[in-house]
Amino acid sequence: MQKGKKVFTNVLISVGGNRLQLAEVFFGETIERIEYRLSEPVEWEKLVSRDQWKKFQQQVSHVQTPAEYQAVDGHFLLLIPGGIDPHVHFDTPGFEFREDFEHASTAAAFGGVTTIIDMPCTSLPPVTNRQNFSTKLEAVRNRSVIDFAFWGGVSGTDFGNGALLHRQIRELAEGGVAGFKAYFVSGMESFTDLTVAQMEQAARWIGETGLPLAVHAEEKSLVRTREEQARQIGDTTWQAYCQSRDVLAEAVAVAQLIEIARQTATPIHVVHLSSQRALTLLRRAREEGIPITAETCPHYLFFTQQNFENPAIRNFLKTAPPVKFEADREALWQGLQDGTLEFVTTDHAGCNPEEEKTSDDFWDVYGGIPGVEHRVPFLFSEGFWKGRLSLERTIQLLSENPAVFFGLNHRKGRLSPGRDADFALLNLWESQTIRAAEMHSKGRYTPFEGVSLNAVVEQSWVRGRLVAQRGNETAAVEPGYGQFVRRGTG
Ligand SMILES: [Zn+2]
Incomplete structure (x- = not known):
């Protein structure tokens, strides 16, 4: 296995409007390529309920990951650019x-x-x-x-x-x-x-x-x-x-x-x-x-x-x-x-x-x-x-x-080959209640206390590395992993 080469399997990605594709996203520090699994994108309205979403998962075929890539199962969640x-x-x-x-x-x-x-x-x-x-x-x-x-x-x-x-x-x-x-x-x-x-x-x-x-x-x-x-x-x-x-x-x-x-x-x-x-x-x-x-x-x-x-x-x-x-x-x-x-x-x-x-x-x-x-x-x-x-x-x-x-689009902002492998993996089929006690910022308080949201962040990735996993108290990388990004000229 080549070091650092990964593939996000079974992720849903946005392909315009409210349409989604089931995809494999190959990446190292940057995104290498994206392969679609469905011949036609699926409309969000066909996946709204948990039952529809589960049924969809059973209908699609399984994929073999190329041996040189380490597979990361996306569990049919939504992958967006970080x-x-x-x-x-x-x-x-x-x-x-x-x-x-x-x-x-x-x-x-x-x-x-x-x-x-x-x-x-x-x-x-x-x-x-x-x-x-x-x-x-x-x-x-x-x-x-x-x-x-x-x-x-x-x-x-x-x-x-x-x-x-x-x-x-x-x-x-x-x-x-x-x-x-x-x-x-x-x-x-x-x-x-x-x-x-x-x-x-x-x-x-x-x-x-x-x-x-x-x-x-x-x-x-x-x-x-x-x-x-x-x-x-x-x-x-x-x-x-x-x-x-x-x-x-x-x-x-x-x-x-x-x-x-x-x-x-x-x-x-x-x-x-x-x-x-x-x-x-x-x-x-x-x-x-x-x-x-x-x-x-x-x-x-x-x-x-x-x-x-x-x-x-x-x-x-x-x-x-x-x-x-x-x-x-x-x-x-x-x-x-x-x-x-x-x-x-x-x-x-x-x-x-x-x-x-x-x-x-x-x-x-x-x-x-x-x-x-x-x-x-x-x-x-x-x-x-x-x-x-x-x-x-x-x-x-x-x-x-x-x-x-802000001129960061030479590296950030899209799921496209060549851009940094920055991702957020979202679960839209689960809800959460905002609690100050669970916040990670220094001062834990929020006017949103008790507000329920129909979306949960499961994971975040920066330049091909997992930086946060839901449920953990601390980040998955050391402070200092984050880099300064200068505004691009293009
Ligand atoms: Zn301000």
């Missing part, structure tokens, strides 16, 4: 009292995610220049079980020296960052927000690199004025927080970004979009050909502000922007369906819940949801199972679209 979560805060180095790469990358692996792109703002130092980029790479190098890429960042504090900032942007792009992140409103001292004028300037310089500029889109003066007013009268409720970051705050910021994208022609990406109003602006701008895109997250697709009424999850649900209302939730699903939204991310941001999620003063509660472990089963359960998304679209939103958007 998930890519392009918006996470894994906090190494600098904020590791909240989260770190060992825990978070392990959580990702158990959640069917094989590549993440880590944000530049929740590191110390922030990834705003070449030296800080090297510091971060050095700090993370031996600490991840899955592959990772980095965002570069533009902080308001860097605008003191324009020529220097311009050079930093160029050097970060040359270093292989996947894109640039900036804020219209930031609560971080080490990574401050940009004025509209600064955002426009940053977009021009980033435009020269061909990379996207991603922006946290809430309008600062609205957010801060309302916050100050509420604090002055001692209003510390969740209602006051949500009111300070309302639909208007997001819509105004998105409108500003549309104008900047129009003026500069730089691709601008709105992170964690939360409202129907902003989505409508975005859809119209895209119809005009303006280079603007957006993502949303599971919490915006599942919760509304009504859920803040529940004290058991209230503080765990705090994030910025806050979740909105029923019409927004439905509109975001529609945006995923019709292509207005590019992909689904988690904005994974954890903390020690005993220390930072217990305050009665909602302004003091840390804003962040550690969701990287739940995104893949969530989208299959709430999107695909509920008929909101096709099988093909679900997989695009989780893997292929982020790979293409």
Whole structure:
């Protein structure tokens, strides 16, 4: 047997729409070839129930694996390209009292995610220049079980020296960052927000690199004025927080970004979009050909502000922007369906819940949801199972679209020969209940506590190696197996 040559036998793979093929996937570190077993693909509706699925298994013939390959039985489960979560805060180095790469990358692996792109703002130092980029790479190098890429960042504090900032942007792009992140409103001292004028300037310089500029889109003066007013009268409720970051705050910021994208022609990406109003602006701008895109997250697709009424999850649900209302939730699903939204991310941001999620003063509660472990089963359960998304679209939103958007598709995002053998093996015929106690991230808490999902991640593989097996507490590889992936040129 040749070392490292494997074949996944008896796996179902998506071949477009809701159609599936029974396949053998031959791989080493990369995918070698895929062989289909059925003369015609099978429609998902013929496999929906466990009985139909079992019957299907009995009807198909067995295969002989070539002797030089080690067979891995896929048990007729769904094999998808490993998930890519392009918006996470894994906090190494600098904020590791909240989260770190060992825990978070392990959580990702158990959640069917094989590549993440880590944000530049929740590191110390922030990834705003070449030296800080090297510091971060050095700090993370031996600490991840899955592959990772980095965002570069533009902080308001860097605008003191324009020529220097311009050079930093160029050097970060040359270093292989996947894109640039900036804020219209930031609560971080080490990574401050940009004025509209600064955002426009940053977009021009980033435009020269061909990379996207991603922006946290809430309008600062609205957010801060309302916050100050509420604090002055001692209003510390969740209602006051949500009111300070309302639909208007997001819509105004998105409108500003549309104008900047129009003026500069730089691709601008709105992170964690939360409202129907902003989505409508975005859809119209895209119809005009303006280079603007957006993502949303599971919490915006599942919760509304009504859920803040529940004290058991209230503080765990705090994030910025806050979740909105029923019409927004439905509109975001529609945006995923019709292509207005590019992909689904988690904005994974954890903390020690005993220390930072217990305050009665909602302004003091840390804003962040550690969701990287739940995104893949969530989208299959709430999107695909509920008929909101096709099988093909679900997989695009989780893997292929982020790979293409961030230039990782020379290696990631598809089950095709030559790409990295990154897989998630999913059981769609079993359900699970989300439990904080079973999470692998450093801070174990989630607003999704008790939510049942009709999809379970059985295994994750990175570059031909099993990295996570359902039921285990730890990853199947050592931290450090995960590699830095630079943005490709193609
Ligand atoms: Zn974020």
